Amino acid sequence: MTTQTMDRPSQTVGGVEKVLEIEDLKTHFFTRDGVVRAVDGVSYHVLKGETLGVVGESGCGKSVTALSVLRLIAKPGRIVQGKVKMSGRNLLDLSDEEMRSIRGNDVSMIFQEPMTSLNPVLTLGRQISETIMLHQGLSKKDAWDKSVEMLKLVRIPEAERRVHEYPFQMSGGMRQRVMIAMALSCNPKVLLADEPTTALDVTIQAQILHLMLELKEKTGTAIVLITHDLGVVAETCQRVVVMYAGKKVEEATADELFERPLHPYTVGLMKSIPRLDRAATAEHPGRLMEIPGMVPSLKNMPPGCAFAPRCSFATERCRREVPDFEMKAGGHYAACFNSDKVAEIYHG
Amino acid sequence: MYAYLIRRILATIPVMAVVAVFVFSLLFLSPGDPAAIIAGDLATADDIARIRERLGLNEPFLVQFGKWTLNLMQGDLGVSIFSNLPVSKLMLQRLEPTLMLTTTTLIIAICAAVPMGVIAAWKAGTIIDRGVMLFAVLGFSFPSFVLGYLLIYTFSIKLEVLPVQGYTPIARGFGPFLNNIILPSLTLGMVQAALIARMTRTSVLEVLAEDYIRTAHSKGLATNKVLIGHALKNAAVPIVTIIGISFALLIGGAIITESVFAIPGLGRLTVDAILRRDYPIIQGVILVFSGAYVLVNLAVDIIYTFLDPRIRY
Numbered sequence: 152m153t154t155q156t157m158d159r160p161s162q163t164v165g166g167v168e169k170v171l172e173i174e175d176l177k178t179h180f181f182t183r184d185g186v187v188r189a190v191d192g193v194s195y196h197v198l199k200g201e202t203l204g205v206v207g208e209s210g211c212g213k214s215v216t217a218l219s220v221l222r223l224i225a226k227p228g229r230i231v232q233g234k235v236k237m238s239g240r241n242l243l244d245l246s247d248e249e250m251r252s253i254r255g256n257d258v259s260m261i262f263q264e265p266m267t268s269l270n271p272v273l274t275l276g277r278q279i280s281e282t283i284m285l286h287q288g289l290s291k292k293d294a295w296d297k298s299v300e301m302l303k304l305v306r307i308p309e310a311e312r313r314v315h316e317y318p319f320q321m322s323g324g325m326r327q328r329v330m331i332a333m334a335l336s337c338n339p340k341v342l343l344a345d346e347p348t349t350a351l352d353v354t355i356q357a358q359i360l361h362l363m364l365e366l367k368e369k370t371g372t373a374i375v376l377i378t379h380d381l382g383v384v385a386e387t388c389q390r391v392v393v394m395y396a397g398k399k400v401e402e403a404t405a406d407e408l409f410e411r412p413l414h415p416y417t418v419g420l421m422k423s424i425p426r427l428d429r430a431a432t433a434e435h436p437g438r439l440m441e442i443p444g445m446v447p448s449l450k451n452m453p454p455g456c457a458f459a460p461r462c463s464f465a466t467e468r469c470r471r472e473v474p475d476f477e478m479k480a481g482g483h484y485a486a487c488f489n490s491d492k493v494a495e496i497y498h499g
Numbered sequence: 500m501y502a503y504l505i506r507r508i509l510a511t512i513p514v515m516a517v518v519a520v521f522v523f524s525l526l527f528l529s530p531g532d533p534a535a536i537i538a539g540d541l542a543t544a545d546d547i548a549r550i551r552e553r554l555g556l557n558e559p560f561l562v563q564f565g566k567w568t569l570n571l572m573q574g575d576l577g578v579s580i581f582s583n584l585p586v587s588k589l590m591l592q593r594l595e596p597t598l599m600l601t602t603t604t605l606i607i608a609i610c611a612a613v614p615m616g617v618i619a620a621w622k623a624g625t626i627i628d629r630g631v632m633l634f635a636v637l638g639f640s641f642p643s644f645v646l647g648y649l650l651i652y653t654f655s656i657k658l659e660v661l662p663v664q665g666y667t668p669i670a671r672g673f674g675p676f677l678n679n680i681i682l683p684s685l686t687l688g689m690v691q692a693a694l695i696a697r698m699t700r701t702s703v704l705e706v707l708a709e710d711y712i713r714t715a716h717s718k719g720l721a722t723n724k725v726l727i728g729h730a731l732k733n734a735a736v737p738i739v740t741i742i743g744i745s746f747a748l749l750i751g752g753a754i755i756t757e758s759v760f761a762i763p764g765l766g767r768l769t770v771d772a773i774l775r776r777d778y779p780i781i782q783g784v785i786l787v788f789s790g791a792y793v794l795v796n797l798a799v800d801i802i803y804t805f806l807d808p809r810i811r812y
Contacts, residue, residue, distance in 0.1 A: 223716055254719035267710040272732050272807055281728075282718045317808045333718070 164198060170340045170373050171197040171220070171258070176233035178212075178219045185450040189215040189228070191397035197341055202367065202374045204388035204405065206381060206420065210446055212397040213377045217343040221254050237340070256286040259334035263346035265326035269318040275302070276314035279333045286337045301332035305362060324355035331363060338370055345377045360387055381420055385409055393417050396447055396457035399476060403483040411497070413479050413490035415462045416442070418497055456487070464489040500804060500811050507800050511793050518789040519571065522782045523564050529778070536776050537580050576786070577779035581772075586783040590765060596666045597764035599676070600756065601749050603684040608691035609742065615692075616699020616738075617726055623704055631696055638693025643752055647686040647759035654682060664761040683760040687752045691745050698741040702734035709733070735806045743799035750788050 163169065178190040190212040197203050205213045218224055220235050222242065235242040242253060262268045270278055279301055280294035289297060295314070302310035305328040318326055327347060334342055344363065348356035364387055367374055376388060384391055384405060391408045393401040393416065401414040412418050422440035444461035447453060453460060459469040468488055476486040487493065526533060534550040535542070542550075551557055555566065570577065576586035619631035655663040661682055667675040706712065707730055715729045757766035765784060772780035804811045 221717055223713060251719045251721060254717055256719055260717045262710060262714065264710055268714045270711040270715065270729050270733065271809065273729070281720070285719060319809050330714075333714075 164196075167201075168199045169196045170199050170237065171375075172234075172236040173216065173220065174234040174236065176216060176219055176235065177231045178215050178224055178228060179231050180228040182227055182450075187449045188397050188452070189449060190219060192233075193394065193397070193399050194233075195392045195399065195402065197373045197375055198390075199340075200367070200371045200373055201390065202364070202376055202388045204384035204391040205375060205377045205394060206379065206384055206391060207394035208379060208446055210449070211394045213394050214345050216394075217260065217345055217375065217377055220341075220343060221258060221260060222250050223254075252286070255282045255334075255339070256337045257339055258341045258343065259337070259339040260343040260345065261327070261330045261334050261347050263349050265323050265330055265350060268330055269326055271318055274315055274317055275321075275329055279314075279329070279336055282333055283336050297336065298332075301336050302329070304335075304366065305329070305332040307332075323351055324359060327351060327355075327359050328362065331359075331366070335366055335370060335372060339372055341373050341375060342367075343375045343377070346379070347376070348383065349378070349380070356383075363387075381409075381424055393420070396452065397449055398457065398486070400458065400487070401485040402476075407480075407483050411480075411483070411494055413483060413485040413493055414458075414487045415464050415489070415493050416458050418493060419461075464492055503804065503810070504801065507797060511797055514793055515790065518786065518793075519568060520564070522785050522789075523567055525782060525785075526778050527560065533580065533776075533778055571786075576783040579772075579777055579780050581775050581777045581780075586779045589768065589780065590783055590787060593763060593765045593768045595668060595764075596762045597753055597757070597766060599669060599680060600683055600687065600753055600762060600764060601746075603680050604688040604691060604749060605742070605746075607684050608688040608695055611688075612692040612695035613699050613731075613738065616696040617703050617731060619696070619700040620703035620707060620730075621722070621726055623700075628700075631700065635693040635697045638689045638696075641689060643686050643690065644755055644759050646689055647683070647756060650682045650686060651760075666760075666762045666764070683756050683762060686759065687749065687756045690748055690752060694741060694745050694748070695738065699734065699738050702737045703730050706730045706734045732806060736803055739799050739802050739806065743796045746795045747792055750792070 172194075173196065174194050176190055176193045177188070180187040180189055189210075193212065193216050195203070195205070205216070207213045215224070215228070219230050220242065222230070224230060230243060233243070237253070237257060242250065245253070269275075276295055276298045279298035280291065283289055283294040283297050284291065287294075287297075299310050299314050302314055307313050307325060307328055313321075318329070321329065331347075342363075347363070348359050351359060360383060363374060363376075366372070376384070378384060388405045391401075391403060391405050392399055393408075393414060395416050401408065401412070401417050403413075408417065409421070412421060419440070419442035423442060442461055447457055447460065453470065455468070455470040455472055456462070456465070456474055459465040462469065464487075466488070472488075474486045474488050476484055479485050479490050532547070532551075534547045534554060534556055537554075538546045538550050555563060567577075574587055576590070578584065579586055579589055582589070615631045615634070619628040622628050651663055654661045662679055665679055667679045669676045703726075711733075712725060712730060715725045720728070753764065754766035754769055756762070757764045758770060761767075765787070768780065769784045771777075772784065
């Protein structure tokens with residue numbers, strides 16, 4: 152079944168193995184009003200043990216991409232094209248049963264809403280040990296002990312007692328810790344973290360991020376950190392993928408991206424972060440910049456570059472042609488005709 | 500948790516008190532003089548007056564109510580006007596068939612309806628879902644006496660596999676008991692099953708859209724584990740509620756079903772008592788049925804605490 156994909160061994164980048172590779176993924180939603188191209192030809196890979204940031208506004212397809220990896224797209228959505236490769240296998244070719252053995256085991260996921268992502272009527276222990284029993288074949292008792300261990304790992308105080316409690320007895324931050332414990336309980340190769348800190352208080356956000364990074368070091372699990380917050384990316388990620396309207400618009404190492412953004416959308420995202428070090432002066436009123444306009448409707452996209460209607464660099468060509476996603480500098484990719492100008496102005 | 504239980508149990512007392520007042524008032528509110536009914540058509544005014552005196556009907560309402568309540572507390576529900584036998588004894592004789600009929604009905608209805616509802620929710624929008632919904636609409640709209648005769652016609656008269664009517668006590672063997680009880684239970688269970696299936700579908704469908712269901716899938720759980728272990732337990736509170744409420748339907752339905760299948764239960768006793776205006780029996784039956792209803796709903800509230808820990812604490 153996996154013959155086409157088996158012949159090519161899992162590739163490496165600079166000697167580091169790619170643990171997950173998404174190729175030209177298209178996930179569309181066939182609604183009554185038309186086809187919504189939520190993910191329209193996205194490719195990215197995740198290296199062993201790295202943290203990859205996937206950034207974009209709400210509705211840019213970053214979460215749908217992650218859910219597509221786990222094949223958890225609900226109707227009317229469907230993965231219409233592409234590959235999701237892991238250890239030489241295309242996950243999209245697997246049977247439902249084989250796919251279930253991947254979920255929570257090789258790839259696991261944590262979600263934006265810790266308040267609603269745990270089952271309210273089951274104890275924490277039951278919810279964590281369920282995964283462990285399923286994938287590691289441990290007995291109920293051993294799985295329960297492992298659950299306590301996992302809760303200790305994510306620093307839940309009094310784990311032996313807490314394991315018997317229910318989600319409603321915990322705060323949002325603690326619930327997200329439990330989600331992390333659950334997601335990491337089977338030592339996955341990849342953890343898809345979909346806005347894991349968005350719903351939390353700022354102080355708790357930092358704690359959760361640090362916890363995730365620390366556990367990543369311990370377990371070697373690669374993290375795909377999906378977020379709209381470039382501040383979080385700057386702190387945690389080695390590489391960044393920027394998405395807009397279902398497509399990838401820029402990809403670079405985190406250092407490179409923050410130093411020299413090449414896509415006007417990335418620049419817009421950076422300028423919309425409030426910064427204390429840029430105090431208001433006479434010539435710089437210090438106003439927070441916003442990106443004008445709205446994300447285009449994914450049902451009828453403009454013919455050229457999807458960002459053109461909101462872009463101050465846009466030319467006739469941008470409105471007519473879709474720019475290729477191409478390498479602009481060593482390891483730095485962008486989909487923009489005017490990336491030279493963008494770089495110039497951002498630095499100048 | 501214990502505080503909740505005690506509060507809930509205490510709350511049944513005022514409910515039962517209101518029921519008792521209502522049941523007792525029945526005698527005063529209903530047309531016709533009980534004394535005249537007991538005395539019969541040929542009695543003189545003197546006869547009636549004597550009977551009134553003997554029954555204590557001339558005393559003030561509150562005094563009568565007080566005496567009646569005191570007797571009630573001692574399990575004395577009065578004496579049947581028609582047969583002169585204690586109401587409690589008459590009811591006890593008829594209890595088993597009704598109890599058995601309602602129990603088997605509930606078991607059949609729940610066992611059929613809950614899986615149907617869960618599958619319908621899981622396959623929402625498909626032909627399976629439509630089929631279950633069609634069954635639910637039919638179950639609601641089909642009068643139970645029509646269904647009863649239809650089942651008798653099919654299984655007893657045409658196929659000759661089950662008896663037409665009657666009741667066999669469970670003490671005389673489970674097989675014969677089941678033979679007799681199955682058609683009445685199906686008849687009575689139809690509305691129940693329709694109601695429970697609908698509620699299960701709605702409730703599970705709502706839960707399936709929750710974030711924690713996505714979490715459960717993302718852990719790699721098989722569909723049946725997600726449906727039963729994660730979805731159904733969350734969806735259970737409204738389902739158990741509707742089962743409790745539908746118990747009232749069950750009691751009403753038992754009266755008709757027992758008549759159709761000639762089962763000597765409380766339902767038959769009630770119908771006969773109403774036809775003869777045997778008020779003490781009517782009062783007793785209403786009290787027992789109301790009490791059963793209150794108890795079932797108390798049980799439902801206690802079951803909640805096992806289903807949803809948020810109620811427990």
